[in-house]
Amino acid sequence: MGNREDLLAWARRFVDRLEGGTAGCVSFELCHAELILEGEEAMHGTAEDRTLLPEHRAEIAELCAFLDQTPQAVEPALLRGPDGSTRALPPEVYEALMVVVRALSEGKAVTVAPVNTTLTTQEAADLLGVSRPTFVKILDEAEVPYSRPGRHRRVLLADVLEYKEKRRTRRSRGLDELVELTEDSGLYDS
Structure with missing residues (x-):
């Protein structure tokens, strides 16, 4: 994930794999190459907003349990693509994913919304x-x-x-x- 466009494209692919909804409980905002996490219900009015509902609860619960048992690593987490290629996740992206997984495992919806700095x-x-x-x-x-x-x-x-x-x-x-x-x-x- 070398630049902002790669990061945004990756985030959009991540979001596209999950079905969207309308109610937001946790806001996950992309701010250029920086991810800002906020626990607020405010919805932002951009065309790229997506709200994710916890539809695959069993898989999310398993993932959350796995992440809770995973020790804090010195090495960055890796993301494996459908073609088998891997990319190291920057710490802020990993942290954002942790927040998303935890919120979804608690039955909360998550909104992903790009905002300007x-x-x-x-x-x-x-x-x-x-x-x-x-x-x-x-x-x-x-x-x-x-x-x-x-x-x-x-x-x-x-x-x-x-x-x-x-x-x-x-x-x-x-x-x-x-x-x-x-x-x-x-x-x-x-």
Whole structure:
């Protein structure tokens, strides 16, 4: 998988082997040569979106059990084609496949959706699950860097994902502090 086109072609062949559906539970997004994995229900409106349903549950369960028993290897995983040729899988592709297999084995649907690494404010807002005006406020507060190549603001996907992780961490810390405060005041029985 030398370049982006090879990776996209391989991903499309992988997806084409599975039947698509309509409900998404896990999003698996191709971002150029980088794979970003998110556990969100948002569907992206590109023509290349595909949602996979866990139709072959017995085979998926066997594959998941096999992967769970496989030790972490130093060597890259290999993909064998129908003609017998093999290719080494980059670590991010292997990780993406692991996430897909686990989600399908849990009976969840998986959506594969290519996205750009530069986003509009609406695309970034959709990714964060907020309104566009709320995301613009986040930009105005300098929480996410942006550029303005013309009249409209653009943000990098990596910056939006970093903000999303920081927000998740802040929320988690806040909940931990709340539990601690309620335990200290005797309002919460553990």
